[in-house]
Each structure stands twice: as structure tokens, then as C-alpha cells.
Amino acid sequence: MSFTLTRQCRPSVFRFHALRAFHSTPKASRLGLPARNASSSNFVKVAAATSLGVGLSFTTKPTIYCDGEALPKSQVYLPDLPPPPASSLSLYELGFGTVAGLCAGVFVKKGAKALAVVLGGVFVLLQYMASTSVVRIDWGRVSSRFGEMFYRRDGTGTKKPPTVSSIWNTLIDFLTADFQPRASFIVGFALGIRVG
Template sequence: MMKLGFAGAGLALTFLAAPILYCDPIQPKKVAETTPQASDSGAGSQPLPPPPQSSISLYELSFGTVCGVCAGVFVKKGARIVAFALGGIFVLLQYFGSLSLLRVDWSRAASRFENFFYTKDASGVSKPPNVGSLFRWIVNFLTADFPPRATFIAGFALGLRIG
């Protein structure tokens, strides 16, 4: 009972110590007013800033840009799904390995990965893939026989950003 009393007293003190909020009454908008500005109800009223402009104007986008935005969103969402699936497979393999249900030869898996993804230059040195080479491969694959390549690349980058 004493705990409830102390809790009630503490809540009462917080309500007493709270600052008083004063709200201005809402003024109805005038019909002839075309710009959204604060009403002149007293000193210190400032006009509202203009609404933010969108970075995407649907009327100025070309076909290549629209295709690029759609492809960028698709690639970004697909990469997340693939990463989720591969991560889940890795966790399951590790779990089954800890239970001695199966044995994974990780060195052989690593060598197959290197054979598939690494590239060899003229001197025979293998180079690992990087983000730039992956981006170039995706762009070259997606823009093969597609004339508006420059607008597609801009839209693709925007699609990766907003997707």
C-alpha cells in the first residue's frame, strides 16, 4: 500500500512540475489566399517556407531513366533476398556440421568460388572481384543493345538509392 502511495505522489508531483502549454487558436483559411502562409495574428509570425521540391519529376524522365529506376529497385531488393537466402544456407550448414550430420569441405568451396568469380589478367595473376567490377558487369549486362545507356545508368543509380 505504501508503494502505491509513493507512486501516486510521484505522479502528482510530475504533473505539477510540468510546464504549461499555450496553444494558439486555429484560424480558418481565407478562400482567396493562394500561398500557404501563417495568418497575421500578432508579432513574430513568419511566412511558412515553400514545400520541399521532389528530386524526381515524372514529366521530365525519359524511357531509359524509368527503366533504370525500375531495374535499380529490382536489383537492390533481389540482392537482399539472395543475401538472406545464402546466409540462411550458411547457418544451416554450420548447424548440421556441429551436429555431425554432414561435413563441408570449405577449402574446396573457396577454390570453386575463386574459379568462378576471380579474373586473371595477362600475366596470370588472379584478381578478386570488387564493387566497381560488379557494377560494370551489371551495367554492361543490363544495357546490352539498349540505346539510352546514359539515362539508364542515371536511373539505375537512383533506383539503387531509393529502392
């Protein structure tokens, strides 16, 4: 870096510009050393801080105490307890009620699907015919007929729509009327609805 002094400059202005130029240059170039990159000095600082942190973490390592050796699997269960009870439902020994319930459950589920397909098809066909003005359908009257058939009156005399539990109870009462193995039939029926 070279400085030239012109005759028009005063010495105080020259000193100001020279000091400003001196302080704006890196320290390494003022001393004649090769200039270092700022990112490499940051890397050295980060590496030093990381090394210090890791070194301190080894000096403050917690002590781990073991309670004892683990027991083998054979000693985990207490030998003086009785074995767990066997299941009362044997899949290989199905009674008549369970088999009848299983078959009835499959039949009801398949029949309900077929009935839903038929009733849905009839509804779509009627809607199509009504949209093309072939027939005229009074849906209010159809709804009142549905209410007369399926709604039940409670103790106060108000009509209540059917619920899932009321339909289930009516169906079970119908299927198990005068049928002795009622409990095994209900189990088989629920299994048949699940399987079917």
C-alpha cells in the same frame, strides 16, 4: 584583555608577553572599534578593483567606423548576368531509359537483399548441421570453387578477386547491352538502387 604580574616574573619577560599579546590582537579591538570580518574587507577590495577596471574600459572604447548602408536584397545580384541554367533532369518528364533503369535498380537491390538472406540462411543451416555431425563440409573446396567462378585473370595471368567497381561494370554492361538510352538508364539505375 588584562595582564597580571606575578612576583616570580621579571619585568623584561612581562614586557615581551605584553607586546606579543598586543600585536596578536586585531587593530580594531585595540582601538575600541567593532571588529570587521576578513571576507568583507576582501569583498571591498575586489569591488574597488572591478569598478576601476570597468571605468577604465569605458575610457579606452574603440571607435567603430561603418562603410555605408547595406544594399537591399534586390540589388545584391547583378541584373546584367543571365539567369542560372535550368536542370537537364526533369522529374516530371522521365524518359524510357530512366524509367527502365529505375525499375531495374529497385529490382537489383531487392533481389540482392533476398539473395543475401537466402545464402546467409543456407550458410547458418550448413554450420548447424556440421556442428551436430550430420554433414561434413569441405570449406577449402567451396572457396576454390568460388574463386573459379568469380575471380578474373589480368594481363599477367594472376587471378584477381572481384571488386565493387568490376561488379558494377559487369552489371551495367550486362543490363545495357544493345540498349540505346544508356546514359539515362545508368542515372535511373543509380536512383533505383538509392530508392529501393
